[in-house]
Amino acid sequence: MTQQESPRKLYLEIVKQLRTMIEKDGLKAGDKIPSERELSERLNAGRSSVREALRALELLGLIETRRGEGTFIRDFRGNQLVQLLSTFILQDEKAKKDVIETKYLIEIDCLQTVLDKSDKGQIGRLKQWAIEHTYEDGEFFSRIAEFADNHLIFRIWEILKDYYHSLDLHDYQPTKQQYIDLAEALEKGDFELVLASYRKLRNLSA
């Protein structure tokens, strides 16, 4: 009765315990986790169950296994998972639309947030960077999302970005000037202007 919580799928339980273990031991990206055999022993489970958990995490891009060496924690930025999902799931037209829409919403949220709490200096540097460098769309908005100083929404945005890219619909390529315009709008602190710039950049109707 102590564990009606999760006596169901052992491998899910192992995933959970792995997470706990990683947290407790303060393991970070690049660190090595115990071998399958040792985990099997420590967690009191069969090696195959441990492997099922590891495979799942691997497919999500959370860990990386190297034959002959071991299993390592990865810098979670799902890329192969996205590819898999895209070929598997995203046939659904509606889901595509949702991804696009949501990405735009989140990006606007980030712009709003940056406007609310970034200082002029930061935005000024962003503008300078926008002027002086060449970059891809992802790079630019990655900065925006970072400046929003909200790690969670940054993560969400990253996932959405990956989904978005996997859709392969780079139909509209913003010009460099449009990025600069957006940065300048941020600098002026006028949200309406920011919104207008963003819509132009994304080629959206009002």
Added chain:
Amino acid sequence: MTQQESPRKLYLEIVKQLRTMIEKDGLKAGDKIPSERELSERLNAGRSSVREALRALELLGLIETRRGEGTFIRDFRGNQLVQLLSTFILQDEKAKKDVIETKYLIEIDCLQTVLDKSDKGQIGRLKQWAIEHTYEDGEFFSRIAEFADNHLIFRIWEILKDYYHSLDLHDYQPTKQQYIDLAEALEKGDFELVLASYRKLRNLSA
């Protein structure tokens, strides 16, 4: 010899073949796929390898396994991928603030979206419901998120809601009238008014 293409991870190869098989046989959500033993035979692989592939797909929410019955294709739209990722990402304590902030942002996004594409009838019914029933905060916004007709953002919102609740900071309880006000603001189609109502309901400063 026929497939040196991907001698890397067998389970990934199996995932691929499963995808092909599903596509070729025209299997849809709810359909049953062959048993692990049969797959093992047909794909010329050990059952454990087949299982590793299935577990990965399960964690992605692409299939569902029922003991004693079999393995079934799932309606993959908004799987638990985000869920899983967040449990890994949200370990950070500092993330609390982010959760709150992000939840608010997403809620406003939903309100905005509802405003953009919901018809008057829907909103009218929402208002009626808001007046005639009692409900919890989650229930109300669950409806909002649904009306936004964006499954993905609904999922994201659900996760944020769960995390929000787990933070245990139900410091402010909106009144019923505030929900009704919000619904009425939606009905009027004035976003500024909606925003003001929302902020009041959430006890936020402008």
Added chain:
DNA sequence: AAAGAAAACGTGGTCTGACCACCTGGTAAA
């Protein structure tokens, strides 16, 4: 003593066969 080659060890990758727990459907008993 230093450098290189060979063996030993540890690790993930895979397969096999064996149980268990559970569900389903058919059959026998009431």
Added chain:
DNA sequence: TTTACCAGGTGGTCAGACCACGTTTTCTTT
């Protein structure tokens, strides 16, 4: 007809055995 039961199929798990590949250690050879 209804009920009870049981056999077969299915996923869940485990243990042990190899293999392939890196790393480390050991032992030659120079």
